[in-house]
Amino acid sequence: IQYTKLRWCLTIAGLLLYVGDIGTDIGLAVRYFQKGDSVWAGLTLAFALAGLLVTQIFSYAWYEDDRNDPVMSAVGKPTVSGLSKGRLAVLHLSGMGIFSRYYLLLKKGFKVLWTSPHSNAAAERNDADHCLFCMATDLSMLKLFETFLESVPQLLLQLYILLAHGGSSVLQYLSMAFSFFNIAWSLVDYRRCLRRSLPRIAAMPSGLPTAIYLLYKFCTITSHILSYTLLLALSPYSSIGLTVLWLLGTTWTHVLQTDFCSSPKLEPLYRAVIGVILTFTFFNVKGQDAMVPMTIYYLFYFFVNVTAPLLLGLLKPEWQTDPFLLTVSGVIFGGSVLGLCFLVLYYGFLHPKETQRQADEVDGVDVVVKPTRATRRRNNFLQP
Incomplete structure (x- = not known):
């Protein structure tokens, strides 16, 4: 390529x-x-x-x-x-x-x-x-x-x-x-x-797979950000909940024992950053089978997205007839459903499969090429 x-x-x-x-x-x-x-x-x-x-x-x-x-x-x-x-x-x-x-x-x-x-x-x-x-x-x-x-x-x-x-x-x-x-x-x-x-x-591949992946991320992240916005509008103390979600993501990354940084001193910072990312969207943190954690993540994601508009409408009745809230709620619900549909479509039919690395051969002898630090960090980074 x-x-x-x-x-x-x-x-x-x-x-x-x-x-x-x-x-x-x-x-x-x-x-x-x-x-x-x-x-x-x-x-x-x-x-x-x-x-x-x-x-x-x-x-x-x-x-x-x-x-x-x-x-x-x-x-x-x-x-x-x-x-x-x-x-x-x-x-x-x-x-x-x-x-x-x-x-x-x-x-x-x-x-x-x-x-x-x-x-x-x-x-x-x-x-x-x-x-x-x-x-x-x-x-x-x-x-x-x-x-x-x-x-x-x-x-x-x-x-x-x-x-x-x-x-x-x-x-x-x-x-x-x-x-x-x-x-x-x-x-x-x-x-x-x-x-x-x-x-x-x-x-x-270019074209449809790229477009579907972008739509999946766009819909899920946008709807999640809007849900968090409504929760913060309900009470600024909702920021404590966001902090808890960040801590959970960081802790889970620590439990997985990521090995991204060549310096052990930087690994906690990397895990903290991944915790922030997981607060807004899901990534395969360690390149392993992520079907179960992804399913749990998006079930919780859908729960938050449905709950946020309902809580704001119930606890602040003056918002119930506000056209802006109705519009945002529609975008959240529509984005959540579309995002999950695009997720299933992408990972079910369009996700590129891994290929096996071919061994280099010299005079019939397999040569094991030692990876560089740069290659290791790309291998150990978040996998799409």
Whole structure:
């Protein structure tokens, strides 16, 4: 599978979405501060900084893994991707780690696709394409972290402010729009890149399977965010319930004994981030058979989505005839049903099956290729 020019252009689109998402959030935080809404300003800025901080930590750790990986190169080489350790540290301390990865991916992609697209032998081109997909996968994994630490909570917060406190602005709608599109893009991009970077997993076909997967995630996540919004509108103390759900997700990830990080010190942070992700949607945490936990998860998901509008209507009778509540309730119920239908359709008929990794042979002797740290982290990451 080749890394195409369209794929390169879509990377630029993803970068623009990322910049727009962060930029509108910062602008919105400034606007709240100017209006004297210090709580909303603080929360808006906190979510933006949380996603930024976590992605910088993991990005730097992965660069260090690659630099010190004996399978990839000599241990402790002075640079990785042409960047020295000191320069990498400065980039990540200044919050530019993600941008450095975008720059390196676009630079290498431009060289392969436009500078010398026909000069490489087939084997060299395959290696170059695989390298590009691996770079894109690392970037998409970081973007997935950023999405669920920043874009999803930001969307929930702005919807809550809009519903429970009234008042709106163009910037607020822009922030929600960028968050929404950033969520959709990161989910599909991560799935496609991850599958193409791992030989044991069949690539995700374009067209209908991609569309159905996106609709499944879009419907389930959107309806869940709206349900949480209604619960928060019912009582801000519902945030305690969200915290409990995060703790349950984090605890379950700990029970599964994930082995994602090369450094044991980073594993608790990874598990905490996965706990946040599981608060909003389901992923296969350890690449094992997930039919039972997925079923339990979505039964609870459906229960929450049905209960939230009912509780708000019963405990706050003045909302019962509110057109907005009726509309949101319809979207929640419709999104829940459609999301579950798309889930069954996708995993029942369209989900790519795993393929067995073929052993390399040299003169009739099987060669076991030792995986790099980069390959291990992609193997041990959340599986779609």
